[in-house]
Amino acid sequence: xxxxxxxxxxxxxKRRGFMYQGSEIYGGLAGTWDYGPLGVQLKRNIxxxxxxxxIESRDDVYGIDAAILMNQKVWQASGHVDGFNDPLVEDxxxxxxxxxxxxLEDLGIEGVAAMSTTQMDQVIEEQGIKSPDGNQLSKIxxxxxxxKTNVGVTEDENSTSYLRPETAQGMFVNFKNVVDSxxxxxxxxxxxxxxxxxxxxxxxxxIFRVRELEQMEIELFIHPDNWKEEFxxxxxxxxxxxxxxxxxxxxxxxxxxxxxxxxxxxKHSIDTxxxxxxGQKELGGCAYRxxxxxxxxxxxxxKNLKYIPKDGSEAFIPHVIxxxxxxxxxxxxxxxxxxxxxxxxxxxxxxxxxxEHLAPVRMAVSPLLxxxxxxxxxxxxxxxxxxxxxxxxxxxxxGNIGKRYRRQDEIGTPKCVTIDFQTLEDNTVTIRDxxxxxxxxLSIDEL
Ligand code: GAP
Numbered sequence: 001x002x003x004x005x006x007x008x009x010x011x012x013x014k015r016r017g018f019m020y021q022g023s024e025i026y027g028g029l030a031g032t033w034d035y036g037p038l039g040v041q042l043k044r045n046i047x048x049x050x051x052x053x054x055i056e057s058r059d060d061v062y063g064i065d066a067a068i069l070m071n072q073k074v075w076q077a078s079g080h081v082d083g084f085n086d087p088l089v090e091d092x093x094x095x096x097x098x099x100x101x102x103x104l105e106d107l108g109i110e111g112v113a114a115m116s117t118t119q120m121d122q123v124i125e126e127q128g129i130k131s132p133d134g135n136q137l138s139k140i141x142x143x144x145x146x147x148k149t150n151v152g153v154t155e156d157e158n159s160t161s162y163l164r165p166e167t168a169q170g171m172f173v174n175f176k177n178v179v180d181s182x183x184x185x186x187x188x189x190x191x192x193x194x195x196x197x198x199x200x201x202x203x204x205x206x207i208f209r210v211r212e213l214e215q216m217e218i219e220l221f222i223h224p225d226n227w228k229e230e231f232x233x234x235x236x237x238x239x240x241x242x243x244x245x246x247x248x249x250x251x252x253x254x255x256x257x258x259x260x261x262x263x264x265x266x267k268h269s270i271d272t273x274x275x276x277x278x279g280q281k282e283l284g285g286c287a288y289r290x291x292x293x294x295x296x297x298x299x300x301x302x303k304n305l306k307y308i309p310k311d312g313s314e315a316f317i318p319h320v321i322x323x324x325x326x327x328x329x330x331x332x333x334x335x336x337x338x339x340x341x342x343x344x345x346x347x348x349x350x351x352x353x354x355x356e357h358l359a360p361v362r363m364a365v366s367p368l369l370x371x372x373x374x375x376x377x378x379x380x381x382x383x384x385x386x387x388x389x390x391x392x393x394x395x396x397x398x399g400n401i402g403k404r405y406r407r408q409d410e411i412g413t414p415k416c417v418t419i420d421f422q423t424l425e426d427n428t429v430t431i432r433d434x435x436x437x438x439x440x441x442l443s444i445d446e447l
Pocket of ligand 1: 165166167168198200207208209211213214215217282283284285322324325327328329
């Protein structure tokens with residue numbers, strides 16, 4: 001693991017306009033972060049890469065965009081009203097609340113992930129574990145993480161709804177719609193990108209664990225006989241996608257989730273963990289959700305959600321393989337693994353070694369001196385041409401050239417183009433490479 005700390009990453013992200021604390025001028029709102037101009041572009045580039053990889057380049061995946069607010073019956077049938085819980089303990093004196101498993105993990109207790117609530121209670125009692133303020137803790141109780149709200153003007157049980165805690169359910173409730181519209185062959189998948197909300201007991205580690213998050217999820221509908229091979233195939237695709245974002249293979253780890261720690265809907269889950277600066281943590285997952293969701297929705301809604309095979313064989317409720325990606329965690333993993341430090345002319349240099357297709361700015365164009373109109377005019381001409389060609393190109397004439405390079409390095413701009421006096425003579429420019437800092441001369445036509 002590198003010497004880089006999470007604080008270094010947070011500081012760069014704030015300084016350079018990737019992310020800001022949510023509602024910062026009012027002291028913030030725990031578990032929320034706002035994406036600034038560069039952060040939103042980086043996030044968008046990751047979404048575009050994902051959409052291209054899993055939807056545009058295939059003919060068996062259908063993209064959708066379902067509403068965040070859904071009928072409360074969706075969440076009753078899916079099991080989230082009863083089962084989407086985290087273990088909560090309370091400091092009996094200060095009334096501050098903590099997630100019990102996090103509290104034990106922070107104390108270095110091993111095997112917490114596999115412990116039941118009773119086992120965690122036992123550890124707290126036997127080891128005399130106190131709250132971080134040194135007070136006695138309550139027994140653990142289950143805390144439902146869904147944000148409740150009311151739809152419409154009346155606030156009663158019938159108007160209750162929830163901000164969705166996963167995007168997946170939007171795809172299950174649209175399964176029949178897509179089958180009716182497109183008659184897809186099995187296996188096929190629905191996919192969507194969107195916000196999800198979880199009232200996390202202890203949001204932490206910057207955008208790693210937040211209360212308002214974004215997911216990119218795929219629900220693959222299969223015949224149950226094929227679940228193992230489809231699971232392996234999509235787990236591999238998930239890995240291929242991570243690698244396509246430039247995440248180093250040796251930092252990605254596939255971990256089988258033990259039965260007692262799996263989500264209520266899963267029969268088999270493999271998480272991919274990533275070596276973040278904060279340690280090896282979950283990046284995304286792949287779950288075999290069986291027919292849990294479609295069968296539950298068929299029972300609760302009274303609708304027939306069976307798939308009728310085109311070969312005339314018996315209709316059946318499809319089973320589901322779900323590769324899920326946490327978008328905020330992917331953004332963090334990409335920044336984390338790109339964050340680099342070296343030394344240039346005796347000075348420390350920080351740069352983000354982002355893959356070119358993800359960099360929020362692909363190229364910066366500058367005149368060597370901003371008080372020379374002939375240089376500025378030529379540089380503007382190059383800037384406009386490059387912007388038309390590459391889109392995310394910026395104009396940078398702020399400070400001296402050294403300062404500009406430092407700034408562009410920190411935001412991960414792969415190339416800086418400078419227009420100098422020689423440009424006016426022979427139409428060549430210098431192009432500087434972010435990673436090597438090498439400068440080469442190139443004709444403008446070759447850019
Ligand atoms: N539909 C399946 C599902 O939601 P999950 O493991 O609960 O599964 C999927 O969440 C992914 O969403 C996680 O692997 C993680 O990347 C991301 N995620 C979950 N909770 C999060 C949180 N509080 N903050 C940021 N990302 C989160």
